[in-house]
Amino acid sequence: MKLTAGDAKDLAQWFREMSVALGNYRFSNWNDLSEKDRAIIEDMEWTLLNYSSDFITHAVGLILDDANGSLKNIQQATSNAKKAIANIKTAKKVIVMSTAVIGLGAAIVTKNPDVIVAAIGNVVKTVDES
Amino acid sequence: MKGISGRVHQNCRVLISLLLFLSLVLSGCADLKSIRAFSEISSESTAYTSFTDDYVKSVERQKRYQDASHYEKLDEIIKEREAQRPALLAIHKGVSDYMSALGELASDEIISYDKSLNEMSKKLETIKDKDGNQVFKKEQIDAFGALSKLLAKAATDAYRQHQLKEIIESSNKDFQILIVTLKKYIEIGFIESLNNEMAAVDKYYNTIIESAKKNPPQHAAIELVLDKFIEKKDAINTKKKAAEAYLKILNKIREGHQLLYDKRNEISSGQLLLTIKGYGKDISNLYKSMKEFK
Numbered sequence: 043m044k045l046t047a048g049d050a051k052d053l054a055q056w057f058r059e060m061s062v063a064l065g066n067y068r069f070s071n072w073n074d075l076s077e078k079d080r081a082i083i084e085d086m087e088w089t090l091l092n093y094s095s096d097f098i099t100h101a102v103g104l105i106l107d108d109a110n111g112s113l114k115n116i117q118q119a120t121s122n123a124k125k126a127i128a129n130i131k132t133a134k135k136v137i138v139m140s141t142a143v144i145g146l147g148a149a150i151v152t153k154n155p156d157v158i159v160a161a162i163g164n165v166v167k168t169v170d171e172s
Numbered sequence: 173m174k175g176i177s178g179r180v181h182q183n184c185r186v187l188i189s190l191l192l193f194l195s196l197v198l199s200g201c202a203d204l205k206s207i208r209a210f211s212e213i214s215s216e217s218t219a220y221t222s223f224t225d226d227y228v229k230s231v232e233r234q235k236r237y238q239d240a241s242h243y244e245k246l247d248e249i250i251k252e253r254e255a256q257r258p259a260l261l262a263i264h265k266g267v268s269d270y271m272s273a274l275g276e277l278a279s280d281e282i283i284s285y286d287k288s289l290n291e292m293s294k295k296l297e298t299i300k301d302k303d304g305n306q307v308f309k310k311e312q313i314d315a316f317g318a319l320s321k322l323l324a325k326a327a328t329d330a331y332r333q334h335q336l337k338e339i340i341e342s343s344n345k346d347f348q349i350l351i352v353t354l355k356k357y358i359e360i361g362f363i364e365s366l367n368n369e370m371a372a373v374d375k376y377y378n379t380i381i382e383s384a385k386k387n388p389p390q391h392a393a394i395e396l397v398l399d400k401f402i403e404k405k406d407a408i409n410t411k412k413k414a415a416e417a418y419l420k421i422l423n424k425i426r427e428g429h430q431l432l433y434d435k436r437n438e439i440s441s442g443q444l445l446l447t448i449k450g451y452g453k454d455i456s457n458l459y460k461s462m463k464e465f466k
Contacts, residue, residue: 051360058368065375072382087375088238092245095231095368099252102227102361106259109353112346113266119343120266123273126335130282130328137324138285142292144320160299 047108050101054094061090204278204440206449207336207432211275213452214425217459218354219268223362223415224260228253230365237376260357267350270343271425277336283328285321293317337436344433351426355419363415370408377401417462424455 045053068075068083075083231250235243276282293314299307308316377397384394428451435444 047356047360051364054360054364054368058364058371062371062374065371065378069378069382084375084379085239085241088242089245091234091368091371091375092238092242092249095234095249095365096245098361098364098368099249099256102256102260102357103252105353105356105360106256106263109263109350112349112353113263115346116266116270116343116350119339119346120270120273122342123270123277123335123339126332126339127273127276127282130332133328133331134285134324137327138289138292142295 045100045104047101047104050097050104054097054101057090057094057097061087061094064090203280204333204336204445205280206445206452207278207439208275208280210428210448210452210455211271211278213455213459214428215268215271215275217418217421217455218264218271218425220418220459220462221261221264223358223418224257224264226411227260227361227365228257230362230369234369234372237372263350263353263357267347267354270347274336274339277332277339283325283332285324289317289321289324292320333439337439340429340432340436340439344429347429348426351422351429355422355426358415358419358422363412366408366412366415370405373401373404373408377404414462417458421455421458421462424451424458427451428455 064083064087068080068087072080228250231246231253235246238246293316296308296313296316297306297310301307377400380397381394381401384397428448431444431447431451432439435441438444
């Protein structure tokens with residue numbers, strides 16, 4: 043049966059609790075234990091605590107594995123949002139240019155060459171500036 | 173000349189009426205400031221990666237408390253955690269970039285035509301007939317400018333709202349998964365590592381204190397050790413509080429995006445925007461308080 047992240051977390055907590063319990067035993071019986079026995083028990087405590095850290099690391103690995111697919115999809119969604127932003131920026135340029143052309147249209151109905159030339163100049167400048 | 177300016181004015185009236193009609197049939201422009209603010213603070217807070225850096229350092233610090241015989245195992249764990257860093261940072265970045273893009277899409281600057289159409293109006297003022305008279309009256313230019321801006325903004329706003337709705341709809345499920353991933357990582361990876369570090373600190377300093385008790389006079393030394401012990405524990409507790417604040421932030425982000433998804437067909441509704449504004453403020457306050465924990 044495959045270990046889940048939740049299982050790994052539970053194991054990590056169990057190993058830590060065992061380590062702490064052993065440490066409490068060592069401190070409570072300090073004077074009754076020989077220096078050698080205290081050293082052996084302390085060594086076991088660190089081993090148990092390090093197993094706990096190992097299971098935490100394993101749990102994080104399992105969590106990350108589960109997120110791979112979603113990360114790719116969110117990256118795609120971000121790309122779509124950026125495309126939409128780019129489309130809006132392009133549309134803005136088109137709209138501004140169209141407005142310049144409307145100005146040109148209004149000038150053309152005057153059938154006055156000077157007015158038309160000035161309006162054409164407007165459009166060209168707008169296109170250049172975009 | 174009278175005939176020419178009369179025709180210009182008549183055509184302007186037709187044009188203005190057309191613009192007015194079109195602006196009325198298009199949807200109203202929505203002020204999505206609160207969605208932008210919520211997205212921006214969410215982006216900033218999910219880009220915070222100090223917990224990920226500390227996830228590895230927590231085990232490095234534990235080496236200090238342990239005998240060299242355990243270093244091989246600890247080095248193995250450190251190496252494995254280092255290997256997980258890029259994936260953890262990728263999730264932070266993925267979520268942060270996504271919220272940043274949503275924020276930009278919701279920003280008013282993107283649909284503002286004030287600058288470009290103001291320039292246009294100025295240029296219309298310079299169009300003169302052969303006698304040097306302005307062809308378009310000021311009130312005609314102002315009306316044309318105002319309606320053009322309204323029309324242009326309404327057109328792009330409709331597209332923008334549609335895109336926001338589509339993107340939120342298609343990404344909500346994966347977004348929720350990623351936020352839950354970050355939450356689980358903080359709870360299991362970071363906070364449990366701090367709990368282990370606390371256990372290590374307890375063992376190390378209590379061992380020193382018990383050993384010192386057997387070798388008097390050590391009272392002053394014990395006091396110094398106790399001070400250091402308390403300092404280390406306080407530092408770990410401070411980090412835990414910061415992590416708990418971050419979990420609240422992630423919850424708010426998750427709830428906010430879920431709400432945007434649930435109400436995606438009414439994305440410009442006043443009630444939704446007000447609630448999202450509240451989420452944005454909560455996240456901002458939590459993020460400020462979290463960064464105060466050092």
